[in-house]
Amino acid sequence: MPRKYDTDVVAKQAKEVCRQCKDLADVARALGMNRRTLEDCLTRTGLKRPLFPALLVASGADSMDDNASLMLQLDHWKRTAKRQEKQLLNRRWLADELAGMMAVRDSVPVPKMKPKGDTMQEQVAVLEYSDPHFGMYAPPGQLGDFGHYDSGMAERRTLHVFETFARLAKQQPFPVRTAKVYCLGDNVEHSHMRPGQAKQTDLHVVQQTLRAADAITAGLQLLSSEFEQVEAHCVPGNHGRTTQRAGENLPDETYDHLCYHLAARALSRQENLKIKIYTAWYFIDKIFSWNFLGLHCEDVMSYSGVPWYGIGRAVRSYYMMLGHTTMKELRALPQNKTMEVREMFDLLRFPDAVCIGHFHNRFMWDVMGVEVLANGSLSGVSLYSTKRLRKLSVPQQLMFFVHPDHGVAFRCPIELSGVG
DSSP states (O other): OOOSSOHHHHHHHHHHHGGGOSSHHHHHHHHTSOHHHHHHHHHHTTOOGGGHHHHHHHHTTTTOOHHHHHHHHHHHHHHHHHHHHHHHHHHHHHHHHHHHHHHHHHTSOOOOOOOOSTTSOOOEEEEEEOOOOBTBOBOTBTTBTTOOBOHHHHHHHHHHHHHHHHHHHHTSSSOOOEEEEEEOSOOBOOSSSSTTGGGGBSSOHHHHHHHHHHHHHHHHHHHHTTOSEEEEEEOOOSTTBSSSSTTSSOTTSBHHHHHHHHHHHHTTTOTTEEEEEOSSSEEEEEETTEEEEEEOOTTOOOBTTBOHHHHHHHHHHHHHHHHHHHHHHHHTSOTTOOOOHHHHHHHOOOOSEEEEOSSSOOEEEEETTEEEEEOOOSSOOOHIIIIISOOOOOOEEEEEEEETTTEEEEEEEEEOTTOO
């Protein structure tokens, strides 16, 4: 697009009228053009914008006197000072605004911390104990740099888990009077579940059961001396079955059940301890108004080694089945029977959280608002998991606290890598 003004012609005309004008605005009015347009035209001739009035005077010294040159320079300095003054005013205004905001912030009173004591609500401490695999033998060097495991480590780690659980529960600022242990199975390694398994054990399956029963007995006895009330909810796993193939025995015909019954008989005189051994493969435990579903979860299938889809389907199925039985019982009640809301609410068995073992990995997941709390294992490594499955996990167990109003308040893993 052609320019509206010829810069050379504009510069020549500006020199001619500069003597009769006081400043650059007068020059622009004399030429009948905008002052900004005049500045742009003079800048295109090679004059720098901040200094072009002085250069214009220097280039037209034969037709200008010193008074006209001084007036052009003063005009430029005046506009520069006005622009700087406006910027300074903006900065002062911003500083005043920030100072006012800080003054308001400083005037907010600091809240005082409420004293700790009986005003805090009581919570229940829960320990998930699963997959100790007494009898598993992986000597040093057989697994390379992945670690080792034997029945002695299983016993020491079991005792460490119960001791750490009791210590952490007692260190909390809120009162903890009740402790619960969810025993989720696989207490023994077995010897004939798969070919060659007998060579990877250091104890016979009967000795494995006795050793596991002694360790659980010592752990529950320790908790009974630390808490006012202790409960143990026990279900079997898949390693404790009495047959080689899965599904050939009932859920209560396992070495895990034998281990639980031995511990219960040894602790039968402990008044503040209740050991509940379930003949089914799962249990429902109510803590305050929250329902916890516990099972070993060996029937869940994995996809590429990841159990997410299987666990999601299993949780949804258990939710529907337990809800169906609850509604069936409510419909069977006599029509003339009046129930309080609390009584009706206590009959509901919809799970709020699901506690599982089997996968030797600790993870948490939400399925339809139901929290899945998967427990780790005591071994962490084995020849089967590292060589065939190429899986490696950290040996750990999970503990958590249950709040009356908020359910599972927070979770705390118990690390076992340093316990040999």
